[in-house]
Structure formats: C-alpha cells, structure tokens
Amino acid sequence: MNPSTGGIRTPDQRLRAFVSSTLKELAPERRAARVAVERLHLAPVMFELGARPHPPRDLYRAYLEQSDVFVGLYWEAYGWVAPTETVSGLEDEYNLSTRLPKLIYIKESAGAREPRLDVLLDRIRNDDGASFKYFSTPQQLRKLLGDDLATLLAERFDLSRRSSFPSPDRPRATGPDTGAIPAPLTSLIGRDKELLAVEAMLRSDSVRLVTLTGPGGIGKSRLAIGVAKLLNERVQGEVAFVDLAPVQDAALVPNAIAQALGVRDTGDETLLEKLTTALRQRRMLIVVDNFEQVLDAATTLTSLLRAAPTLKFLVTSRTLLRVSGEHAYEVGPLALPGPAARLDAAELIASPSVALFVERVRAVKPDFELTAENKDAVAAICRELDGVPLALELAAARIRTLPPAAMLARLDRRLPLLSAGAKDLPPRQQTLRRTIEWSTQLLEPDEKRLLALLGVFAGGFSLEAAEFVAGDAAHADPLTSLGILVDNSLVRQQDCEGRSHFSMLATVREYALEQLEASGTFEAIRARHAEYFVELAERIEFDLEGAHQREWVSRLNDDRDNLRAAVRFLLDHDDWDTAARFAWNLFIFWWVGGLLGEVRGWMEEVLAAKDAHSDRTRAIALYFTRSITLWQDPNEWVVPALTESAELFHRVHDRSGEGLSLISVALALLADEKPDPAHADEALLKSLELFREQGDGWGEAMALVTLGRVALMDQKIHRAVHRFQESLSLARDRHEELGTAIALHHLGWAKLVAGSIDEARDAFNESLATSAKLGHAEGVAYGLEGLIAIAAARREIQRAGRLLRAAEALRKQTGLYNAASFSFHQRYLAPILAGDDASALEAARTEGRDMSMDDVVAFALAGNAP
Structure with missing residues (x-):
C-alpha cells in the first residue's frame, strides 16, 4: 500500500x-x-x-x-x-x-x-x-x-x-534464471565498517575485482549481499548473484554465471563467448559466492573483466584467487564483548556478537531477554565461539532446550573433547567445525544420518527427493528428522511457489559430505540420488508436454544442479543408456531453459565412448549433437547424422523419436544455402504420419508448424496459415504453452505477410505473453521481433526503435544473439532505414537502452491496439 x-x-x-x-x-x-x-x-x-x-x-x-x-x-x-x-x-x-x-x-x-x-x-x-x-x-x-x-x-x-520482481500477473521476460540478490532472512549486524569499506573499494574506478576472504561461516556471503544491496541502491547499473556452492568443477563456472544472468547455452558457440557478448556493454557488478572450491576458474573472471570494461566482480572465498587485479578484504569475526561484570545488559547488547546471538535466539524464543542473571553466560558463549556468526547462529538454535548457563556448560565440556580434530585449520575455522559437530552431537542418530545423506544434494532439494534418497537408511520419518535439522539451523527451508525447498550452507554441506564419505556409503547414495532424478524424468516426460508444463519447468529449474550431478554420475560410471534416456525425457526442459548446449556436451561424451551402446542411445546422442548445430554446420555432415538418428529410432520402434529426427532433417534442408523445400516437405509429412500413428499430439503440433514454414517459404500463404492454426489448436487443446507460443509466432508472420496486421499483432502479442510466463527467452525475443514488424508496418517509429533495441539486447544478454531466427522484422524495417525516418528510428533505439526486460515485455504488450 x-x-x-x-x-x-x-x-x-x-x-x-x-x-x-x-x-x-x-x-x-x-x-x-x-x-x-x-x-x-x-x-x-x-x-x-x-x-x-x-x-x-x-x-x-x-x-x-x-x-x-x-x-x-x-x-x-x-x-x-x-x-x-x-x-x-x-x-x-x-x-x-x-x-x-x-x-x-x-x-x-x-x-x-x-x-x-x-x-x-x-x-x-x-x-x-x-x-x-x-x-x-x-x-x-x-x-x-x-x-x-x-x-x-x-x-x-x-x-x-518483492517490489523489484514482476508481479504474479505480469509476464517475466527472463524466466527463473535471473541471479537476483538473495533476500536475507536476517539483518546485517556489526558490519557497518566492513560494509562501507568494501563499498568504497568497488566504487573506485581502479578496482574491478574484490575478494572477501575468511573461513566458512565467518559471514562473507552475508556481507557480500549487504554490499550488493547498498551498491544497487546508490549506483546506476545491474547487480547479479552467482552461488557456486553446488559447483565442484571449475569448468562449470561459466554455466553457473550464465544461469544467474539468464544466458542460454544453446550450443552454437562456447558459453564463454556468449557471456562475453552478453556483458561487453553492461555496467554490472556480479557477486560470486563460494569460489574456494573452483579456484582454477579464476581465469574465467579475468577473461570476462578484460572483455567487459564496465564489469566488476565481488567474490567470496576462503582463499585468495591470486590473479592480477585482485583486491583482497579479510572478513573477521564479530567484535566480542568486554567483561560482562562491568556492563549492564543494555551495554552488553551493543556488542555485535552479543547482538547477533540475541537476535537469533529471539527467532526461536521471542520472549528471550538479556538480563542481569543470564548476561554473563551469554557473553561467555560469544567469547567461546570467537564471534563467528554461523557458530553463534547454530548455538542460538538450541536455546529452547538449553538456557544460556546450560549451553555454556555443554560448550565447556564439548570443546576440549573436540579439539583434537583438524588442528591444521585456522583457529576460527576449528571453532566453526567444533560448533557444527557440537550441534550434531545433540541430534538423535536418525537425524545425524539424514544430515549426512543430504550432503549428496547439489544446491537444494525437495522433501520428496530427501525421502527417496534416505530410503531404508532412515529408520525414522525423514520429515520429522528434517524438521529437527531445520529447527537447529543446519538445514534451511523456504517456500518456492507453494512448495517447500530446502538447502544447506556450503560449510554445513561440506561437513555432511565428510560424514557421508566416512560412512562408506557415498557412492551408493550418489547412485540413489541419480536414480531419483532419472525416475522423476520418466514420470514427468508427458507432463512437460501438457498443461503442467510451466509448473514442471519451474520445479526443474530449482533442481538444475541436481540434474547436472545426476548426469555426471551416470557418465562417470559409463551408464550411457540411462544418461541418454534421462536427457531425452527432459528434452522440453532443456529447450525452454536454454540448456541444450550442455546436453550436447554430454551426448558428445556418449558418442566418444569406446564401449558399445544401444541403437536408441546412439539415436538420441546423434539428435542432440546434430540438431543443435544444423544452422552452423554444413549439410553434408548434419543431414546424414540426423537421417541415421531417424533410422535408428525406427529400428527400435520409437516412432516419436523418429518423427522428431525427421523434423530436424527438414529444418537442416531448409537452412542450407540452397534450401530444398520439396525434400523437407517429404520428411515432414512422414514425421506427421508417425506422430499421428503414435497419438503424439506434441510432436504432431511441431510437425505441423514446420510444414507451415515450408509453405510460407513457397509463398503458399493460405496453406501456411492452415498448418499453423492446426498446430495452435493441438497445443491449446493440450494447454501446452511452448507449442502455443511457437504456433502463434508463426501464425503472426503468416498473417502479416498476408496483410492482416491486426490479426498478426494479436498473435505476436499472445505469443510474447505466453513465452514470458513460461520463462522462454528465445520465444520472448521472437515475440518482440514480431511486434517490431507490426510497429514498422504502421510507421510507429519510436515504438519500433525501442522494441528493436530491446530485442537486440535480449538476444545478446541471453546468449541467443547468433541463434537461428524465424523472423522477418528486418524486411519491415528496411524502408524506414532507407528513408527520412532512419535517424528517428536510431534515436528511439538508443532511448530504449535502459529498459529492463520485464519492462520491455510490459511495454510491448501495452498499446498494441490500432
């Protein structure tokens, strides 16, 4: 209000x-x-x-x-x-x-x-x-x-x-990938000096890479978020947040950055090249959290800094990156209180470590007060824990069962017993490790066992995934045990679109993994983790083609890192067949999420394997590696491979797979320097027949829309409109949003070519809105380009220019800049660029430079009436 x-x-x-x-x-x-x-x-x-x-x-x-x-x-x-x-x-x-x-x-x-x-x-x-x-x-x-x-x-x-995010009924242009600054659940206490110091460093033109160092749990991430928010309020430019906690392979750091920025790995060029294009002209601060486990990727950051002169990085790491241009800032513990006997409660709570402890205590026990009776114990607890924020938080979570004096007694008794471990670690890190171990010592055996098992998850996890992975290893109800871990601040829970999603701090996850490895069950739990996501993919394959598509795309986005981990496990264990089946079942998700480039890399590993794999696995691998490159690679390489893919699918009686490969064969024939519409039409008609035999409505809709493209290329407008409308009807009957957006986009061009501008506008409008809601950036770009043509046809110069700038920026910033385009907007802009209004168009194109993608979608969807 x-x-x-x-x-x-x-x-x-x-x-x-x-x-x-x-x-x-x-x-x-x-x-x-x-x-x-x-x-x-x-x-x-x-x-x-x-x-x-x-x-x-x-x-x-x-x-x-x-x-x-x-x-x-x-x-x-x-x-x-x-x-x-x-x-x-x-x-x-x-x-x-x-x-x-x-x-x-x-x-x-x-x-x-x-x-x-x-x-x-x-x-x-x-x-x-x-x-x-x-x-x-x-x-x-x-x-x-x-x-x-x-x-x-x-x-x-x-x-x-959530004022910085789109409202629920306002379509999003960039999907769920955008690396928004996390909304902290707690206030930043005792870090005013550090906050201003780091902010001053980053505001200096000569400083472009700042690394916050310190042991796990010292508060590096929380400080980085505070700095990012401060700069976001005070300085013009964008801020993005990249969490590397689930990333163990330095080669995947570009993927994590791309995911946060909404850059799609479509496979047509390297992801680092796409990032360079996306960032080259942007004034941006990227916060990269938990870098210590991927230090070999430091050159990725320096490469991007060299390519993008207005880019800056704020990195958190337990160790320095040791690259040129790095400026280090060591984050220490919170200040400790003086002798409690000399201070009353009001003076004592002014100490940052005491203030943090008391705030966290009140989160679980709202009526807690610092009094003359408990102030000495609270001060001693803060000193015992060296003012390490995470240690204070873990201890505070126990206040409901352990009043300060009792907690202090247990700390005094536990810490000497635990001091023998990890002596090579810095003292503050030993303190944190001891605190985590002390927190787990107070758990029941089932709760300890579950905590160790949860270390297998990359990023976060759902309750269902946790229950599956726990399986027979959990003798108690996993839900009850998980609730206790949440109560003890060892696991964090958040609501995500009406469902619970759980996560652990990187330090706690590291400890959990150590316990899992020590138990001797690490590989078995990894296998069970992969099994859960393989079974999930099989279960939802057809949901991804229907009314629940948007819901599942969103849920799978939450589990991107787990999906990657599952594939990695399968490939590392030479389980080529399961890896290919897993990739195939999630095809629509990889497409909408702009991850087909990653899938292509996995399937190249499959094709390169020396041991034999099944015909279906080879068919899938050929499809993913060749269909993605059909716009760049010569037909003498692509068409035979895709034809082989179709033949292999036919051999194993997979009619839908055969039909999809034939669509890609047709697209490759159309993309050639000398397009071959006749043979493309032949392949598509065969594809359509296969989908109809199989009762595959999604595949049938894709075949119809591609047949419409062939008709449009042949200037058979009426036939093209008919095909697009057939495809649209199928998609709408299934309440399937990707197919709906694709059919509407194509129908828009056919209507525009036929001179029906109002009908074309309505089709582009709905296609754009549908793509934005689904988070399909490629569809958003196409929708914008359709509306550019509408504006150009109506000589709405300013609107055409602003939309043109937005579409170009979206393609660059999402890695779609060099993607194949079924878009004719340049034809409609050409008369303007050749006439007296060229300068006005360019001025409007410049004016639209600072519009956010969500604002662009809102602008594009408004004012389209004649």
Whole structure:
C-alpha cells in the first residue's frame, strides 16, 4: 500500500480503512466493520455523516485521499442525491476509490433494492479491481471483513518485499534464471565498517575485482549481499548473484554465471563467448559466492573483466584467487564483548556478537531477554565461539532446550573433547567445525544420518527427493528428522511457489559430505540420488508436454544442479543408456531453459565412448549433437547424422523419436544455402504420419508448424496459415504453452505477410505473453521481433526503435544473439532505414537502452491496439 501524504493522518500513522455505506439502515453492520478493522490494528475511517443529505464532499474526499483500503457496505438504499449533484454520496465515494484496493460486501435482501443501487452494484460486480461478497448478519460481515483484510495485508506486504520482481500477473521476460540478490532472512549486524569499506573499494574506478576472504561461516556471503544491496541502491547499473556452492568443477563456472544472468547455452558457440557478448556493454557488478572450491576458474573472471570494461566482480572465498587485479578484504569475526561484570545488559547488547546471538535466539524464543542473571553466560558463549556468526547462529538454535548457563556448560565440556580434530585449520575455522559437530552431537542418530545423506544434494532439494534418497537408511520419518535439522539451523527451508525447498550452507554441506564419505556409503547414495532424478524424468516426460508444463519447468529449474550431478554420475560410471534416456525425457526442459548446449556436451561424451551402446542411445546422442548445430554446420555432415538418428529410432520402434529426427532433417534442408523445400516437405509429412500413428499430439503440433514454414517459404500463404492454426489448436487443446507460443509466432508472420496486421499483432502479442510466463527467452525475443514488424508496418517509429533495441539486447544478454531466427522484422524495417525516418528510428533505439526486460515485455504488450 502506498503511504499517503497530506493533511489527514491518524495519530499513530496506522493504515486506514475507509468504510462507505448508508448510515441508518446499516448501523449494526458499521459497528461490526469497526470491530473487524480495529482488531487488525488498522484505523477505521467511518465518516459518521454517512451518505445523508448535503454530504460535505470536500471532507469525505479528503478522507478518501488519505485512506489505504476502501470498504463498501450495501443493502437496499442508494442514498440521497443533492440538488447540485448527479449521484449520491454513496456512489461518489465508490467513484473516488479507483486507486485503492476495494473490498465490497452486499447484504442479502428479501425486498427490493432501489434501482440506482442495482445499477451501481452491477458496475461493482464488473470491476476487476474490487472483490465482493454477500452476507446476512453483522457477525458474518465482521468475520468476512477481518479475514479479507488480513489476506490483503499479507499480499501487499509480500508484494512490497518483492517490489523489484514482476508481479504474479505480469509476464517475466527472463524466466527463473535471473541471479537476483538473495533476500536475507536476517539483518546485517556489526558490519557497518566492513560494509562501507568494501563499498568504497568497488566504487573506485581502479578496482574491478574484490575478494572477501575468511573461513566458512565467518559471514562473507552475508556481507557480500549487504554490499550488493547498498551498491544497487546508490549506483546506476545491474547487480547479479552467482552461488557456486553446488559447483565442484571449475569448468562449470561459466554455466553457473550464465544461469544467474539468464544466458542460454544453446550450443552454437562456447558459453564463454556468449557471456562475453552478453556483458561487453553492461555496467554490472556480479557477486560470486563460494569460489574456494573452483579456484582454477579464476581465469574465467579475468577473461570476462578484460572483455567487459564496465564489469566488476565481488567474490567470496576462503582463499585468495591470486590473479592480477585482485583486491583482497579479510572478513573477521564479530567484535566480542568486554567483561560482562562491568556492563549492564543494555551495554552488553551493543556488542555485535552479543547482538547477533540475541537476535537469533529471539527467532526461536521471542520472549528471550538479556538480563542481569543470564548476561554473563551469554557473553561467555560469544567469547567461546570467537564471534563467528554461523557458530553463534547454530548455538542460538538450541536455546529452547538449553538456557544460556546450560549451553555454556555443554560448550565447556564439548570443546576440549573436540579439539583434537583438524588442528591444521585456522583457529576460527576449528571453532566453526567444533560448533557444527557440537550441534550434531545433540541430534538423535536418525537425524545425524539424514544430515549426512543430504550432503549428496547439489544446491537444494525437495522433501520428496530427501525421502527417496534416505530410503531404508532412515529408520525414522525423514520429515520429522528434517524438521529437527531445520529447527537447529543446519538445514534451511523456504517456500518456492507453494512448495517447500530446502538447502544447506556450503560449510554445513561440506561437513555432511565428510560424514557421508566416512560412512562408506557415498557412492551408493550418489547412485540413489541419480536414480531419483532419472525416475522423476520418466514420470514427468508427458507432463512437460501438457498443461503442467510451466509448473514442471519451474520445479526443474530449482533442481538444475541436481540434474547436472545426476548426469555426471551416470557418465562417470559409463551408464550411457540411462544418461541418454534421462536427457531425452527432459528434452522440453532443456529447450525452454536454454540448456541444450550442455546436453550436447554430454551426448558428445556418449558418442566418444569406446564401449558399445544401444541403437536408441546412439539415436538420441546423434539428435542432440546434430540438431543443435544444423544452422552452423554444413549439410553434408548434419543431414546424414540426423537421417541415421531417424533410422535408428525406427529400428527400435520409437516412432516419436523418429518423427522428431525427421523434423530436424527438414529444418537442416531448409537452412542450407540452397534450401530444398520439396525434400523437407517429404520428411515432414512422414514425421506427421508417425506422430499421428503414435497419438503424439506434441510432436504432431511441431510437425505441423514446420510444414507451415515450408509453405510460407513457397509463398503458399493460405496453406501456411492452415498448418499453423492446426498446430495452435493441438497445443491449446493440450494447454501446452511452448507449442502455443511457437504456433502463434508463426501464425503472426503468416498473417502479416498476408496483410492482416491486426490479426498478426494479436498473435505476436499472445505469443510474447505466453513465452514470458513460461520463462522462454528465445520465444520472448521472437515475440518482440514480431511486434517490431507490426510497429514498422504502421510507421510507429519510436515504438519500433525501442522494441528493436530491446530485442537486440535480449538476444545478446541471453546468449541467443547468433541463434537461428524465424523472423522477418528486418524486411519491415528496411524502408524506414532507407528513408527520412532512419535517424528517428536510431534515436528511439538508443532511448530504449535502459529498459529492463520485464519492462520491455510490459511495454510491448501495452498499446498494441490500432
């Protein structure tokens, strides 16, 4: 809710609910509404003059202007209309409430409502900005209003926390990859000096790489997030966050950076080249967290810094990167308290380590207070733990069962016993290790066992995945044990689109992996981890082709690192068949997510294997390695390989696989310097027949849309439109968004070529919106290019220029810049570029430079009416 400014405010500055109703007939209901509003500690603005004769309009308009929620109560009376007015005060109040969220309650009527009230209620029912409910009694109204206000406040609070992200009903242009700065769950305590020092370093033109060093758990990541947020507020430019915790292979660091930036690995050039293109002209700070395990990738950062002059990196690592241009900043522990005996509780809590400990304690025990009785023990705990933030957090999680004095006694007793381990580590890291081990010593055996098993997950994990991996190894209910690990701050839980997702700090995961390896079951658990994701892929293969497509794309994005780990396990164990089947089952996800380049690399390993693999595995590997490169590689290499893929699929009776390979054969024939539409059409008709025999609606839709492309190339516009509409109908019947967006995009071009500009605009508009919701960046780029052509055809120069800039930037920044394009927008721009409006187009193209991708989508989807 937007804070109001002006003259009328409640004394305590609470949010205000303006209650509009006739006065006498709804007196009991007004009292019920007042109770509902006040119970939520909001301020009711009742305006007791009501809608009676001669309402002081300036007064109630002022109250409305200063209110935050509009509550309308209606029964049978419309209210009196003053001689100089055309509507009653009741309707006037509603008319003036346009900027406010509106909660409307209509009392059931046994008699007849006044005619003008019926007209007003019809308007309200058709108002998308108002919710309305019916009620019978004042008690029922009180409950309805109380519940609705609570829900509204929760929604508005959630939106305010996510103000930098698109709203739920606003399509996203970049999908779920964008490396937004994580929203910290806790405040940054005791780091003011460090925050300002690191910020000053990064604001210097001569500093482009800063490394925050220190042991695990010292607070490097939290400080880096704080610096990033500070710079994001104070300095123009973009900020992105890259978490390397799940990355163990230095070769995968470009993939992690690309994922955070939304750069797609489409396989047409190296990912480092794509990143260079995406970053070359961007003013950006990239925070790279947990670099110590991939130090060999330091040259990747320096390579990008050399290529992109306005790029900077803020890196967290337990050790220095030791590359040229690096500026180091060591992060130390939080300041410790002085002698507690000399300080009262208020003075003691000014110590950063004590302040952090007390804040974390209150998260699990809200009524905790630092008192004269417990202050000595709290100060001693902070000193025992050397002011290491993670150690303080882990200890604080135990406060519900261990008061400070008891906790201190256990720490005194445990630490000497644990001091024999890891003596070669720095003292502060020994402290953290001891604290983690101390925290686990207080767990039951099943909980310890589960913690070790969870170390196998890369990134995060779902409850279902944890239960599967635990399997027979967990004698207790994994859900119960997982809840205890969350309670003890060893595992973190967050809600992700209505489902729970869990993760561990890199330091805790490292400890868990050590325990798993020590148990002798590491490889067996890795195999079970891979088995879970292989089975998941088989289970959801057809869901990815239907109404649940967007949901599964989102969920699989959460598990990208686990999917990579599963493939890596299969390849390392020469399980070529399972690796190929796994890749094939998730084909749509790799496509939408822009990960086909990675899949191509995996399948090249399969083809290079010396030991034999099945015909189907070779068919899949040939498809992934050749279909991705058909736009770049000569046909004498691509077409035979894809033809072999189709033949191998035929041999193993995989009709859908054969049909998909034939589509790629056709596309390769069309992409040749001398296109061969006739043979492409022949391959596509065979493909269409195979899909129909198999009852494969998704494949049939893809074949139809490609047949339409052939027809369009042959200038057979009517046939092309028919094919595209057939494809669209199939996709819509299946509620499948990728196919819908593809068919609409092609239909848009066919309609535009035919001269039906309005129909083309509608098709491009819907295609863009659908792609944005799905997070399919390639589809967004195509949608923008279609709307560029519409704007150019209408001579909307400024709009065409801004959209052109946006489409070019999106292709560069997402790694799609050199991707094959089924787009003719340059043809429609050519007359403008050759005429008097060329300079105006270029000016508008420059003007659109600073639009975010989400703003671009919003701009593109607005104002498309003739």
